[in-house]
Amino acid sequence: MGIIRNSLRAKIFFSMMLLTFIASVMILLVTVFQYKEEAEDYHKQRLLRKEKAVKSHIVSILNNTTYEVKSEKIPYIFKENNFISELSKVHKMPINIYDLNGRLLISSRKYFGNEKKDTLQKISSDIQKRIDLSPDKRYVIKKNNGKTDYQSSFSYIYDKHFKPIAILNLPYLADSTFYMDELREFLRNLAKIYIVLFLIATLLSYILSRYITKSLSTINQMLQKTSLEGKKQKIILNNPNEEIDELVNSYNSMVEKLDESAKKLAQTEREQAWREVAKQVAHEIKNPLTPMRLNIQSFQMTFDPEDPEIKNKFKEFSNMLIQQIDLMSNIASGFSNFAQLPKAQILEYDLVDIIRNALLLFDPEKVSFHTNKEKLMWSFDKDQLMRVITNLIENALQSVPDDRKPAIEVILEDLPDKILIKIKDNGSGIPEEVKEHIFEPKFTTKSKGMGLGLAIVKRIIENHGGTIYFTTRLNEGTTFIIEFKK
16 A cells, blocks of 8 residues: 555555546446446346237227126126137237226136136225326336236227227236347456456556656656765756646756855855854964063063062963964964865774774773773774764863763763674753854864864864763763764
């Protein structure tokens, strides 16, 4: 069901097949209904023809009889020369004649059992009323015993003066064997044709669904390749239908607008980035320049060549200037490193060994290392990874309050589908309001620093195909997690 729900091609295919099946069933039902209608109409007309023929024969007998043509003389007229039996044989059906009160006068059939219980003895008053109410003075009863249809017609017999003298009853067995045989034969032939048509419809549905969705597949592939950063290509189709052509034109128009928007956005982002960098560089450089200026002014005002301590004062003044210059140099290097990391030299190293070497820079009483593998080979840039580990450990140490002894854990886990490096601290945790900004450039919660450390760490990890994220609890600590998929 998932395929039918999600695939347009499958929907078109199964819809066409369903339509073919429904059409076949409808034709079958109409055919059966038509055959039954024809059979019913045939028997209706056949009974009417037989009735007219029997009446014509009866009129001939009445016109040639020596008896007076009255209702009470009917039995004598038709018993003479056994006319009633002859009529039944000639027309191949039983014949019953009743008087105008509904009592049986004569019948071509023999009675069985008790005559009083015989249903032929009298016709109901309801039937007589229906005959009188009928425009043609005729009434037909239809019955079905579950297997066979029966019809029984009732109509008046008239004398030469068109006065009704009796009621003629003709029971008729509606034998539809011929029509049913014809229907079965027709349905067998129709089934053969339907099988062929169904196979043809299946093939055509498959071809048509592929044809309809081929253009959509092409459009889908192009849409998957389209992105704001990547190269955007227009779609060119040969002889597409009207709807697909409109869709392609809309897509191509969108690509042109998207390309223009991407260029404008890139230009805007570059300008914004340069503005932010310029502001940050100016701010960071201005910080050491201010104390340098004040110190120089103070030195100028207090400078005395005769002062015996002038050499020491000049040395202190020079050291201060050197420190401030070094600070500005570090600021420039930090921005340079963030702007363009050195090209990674990817080689295979032992992760366990690299992490242990990085931890040699830190007090083992404050930083511990745990691993579930004694040796774990992985491809990375050794210097950049050591820079990541040391940066995260330094941040972890700095997050621990002064009234708490640092307990930093570095954990390396080799799992079936990934490798995890965790740096866990017992610091103050990360407040909720700054969580989403933690990896942004120039963002920092420290009184010192430029806020580029975690941004550089994130870029290095992503350049190695990994991801970095963290979990934190206020006043309990934070865990930074580096994950590499195998």
